Amino acid sequence: MTTDRSGSRFYGRRIGRPLRAGMQALLADQLPALRFDPKQAVAEQFGNTTNLADDLAADLALEIGFGGGEHLAGLAEANPTINFIGAEPFVNGVASLLRHMQTRNLSNIRIWDDDVRLILPALPAAGLASVYIMFPDPWPKKRHAARRILQADMMDILAQLIRPNGQLVLASDDPTAKIWLLQTALAHAQFRWTARRPADWRHRPPQLPATRYMNKAEQAGRQPSWFVFERCP
Numbered sequence: 001m002t003t004d005r006s007g008s009r010f011y012g013r014r015i016g017r018p019l020r021a022g023m024q025a026l027l028a029d030q031l032p033a034l035r036f037d038p039k040q041a042v043a044e045q046f047g048n049t050t051n052l053a054d055d056l057a058a059d060l061a062l063e064i065g066f067g068g069g070e071h072l073a074g075l076a077e078a079n080p081t082i083n084f085i086g087a088e089p090f091v092n093g094v095a096s097l098l099r100h101m102q103t104r105n106l107s108n109i110r111i112w113d114d115d116v117r118l119i120l121p122a123l124p125a126a127g128l129a130s131v132y133i134m135f136p137d138p139w140p141k142k143r144h145a146a147r148r149i150l151q152a153d154m155m156d157i158l159a160q161l162i163r164p165n166g167q168l169v170l171a172s173d174d175p176t177a178k179i180w181l182l183q184t185a186l187a188h189a190q191f192r193w194t195a196r197r198p199a200d201w202r203h204r205p206p207q208l209p210a211t212r213y214m215n216k217a218e219q220a221g222r223q224p225s226w227f228v229f230e231r232c233p
């Protein structure tokens with residue numbers, strides 16, 4: 001467990017297996033220029049990468065806990081006119097995302113290699129078109145419930161940040177986490193669950209790439225669910 005500058009506690013891993021030299025070089029060479037800077041205006045940080053006219057602001061999306069970055073890189077590749085911020089304190093995951101960005105030649109992602117809660121105050125109100133929280137650490141024991149990333153106060157913050165009709169996308173394969181995610185999001189008056197029928201949460205929406213944890217779950221015979229919420233106008 002580490003306590004950061006905001007006083008928030010982060011219980012996950014920051015470092016895993018030792019990185020191979022190539023991945024260490026990627027981190028050293030690429031991360032400084034691609035690191036999200038909470039002190040700088042968001043639009044400035046993406047430069048002229050969106051092909052949009054200068055007077056149009058590009059859509060902005062956030063992925064919280066991108067793990068190995070497969071999902072984030074897939075979204076960024078499929079949506080070149082959207083700018084993405086990805087937050088992930090696990091250094092091996094950050095290196096993995098950098099490799100995906102290099103391989104796919106992606107320039108529309110900025111990386112926050114720390115606890116997402118440190119940058120939320122720096123993001124523009126109603127400035128996010130979508131937020132993704134894919135297969136968050138489930139912390140299934142009741143006594144660890146306070147460690148789960150989605151809490152009522154996080155929903156309040158997301159309600160400030162996601163623009164009207166913007167999306168909050170949640171996914172999990174863990175039975176406790178599924179109920180928690182669903183109940184926490186349903187309890188917030190400014191979000192509406194978009195599902196109409198069971199197929200809407202039992203199948204991955206076609207526009208969403210696979211994630212590493214999703215693949216692990218499916219290989220182990222666990223059934224993931226996807227919950228897509230909309231910020232009420």
Ligand SMILES: C[S@@+](CC[C@H](N)C(=O)[O-])C[C@H]1O[C@@H](n2cnc3c(N)ncnc32)[C@H](O)[C@@H]1O
Pocket residue numbers: 010012013064065066067068087088089090093114115116117133134135136137138149211212213214
């Ligand atoms: C179970 S993994 C899932 C990774 C990925 N989304 C996937 O589906 O493969 C959860 C990830 O969330 C990250 N995480 C946990 N708390 C976080 C926080 N406060 N800010 C950003 N990331 C966080 C962890 O480091 C971990 O990589």
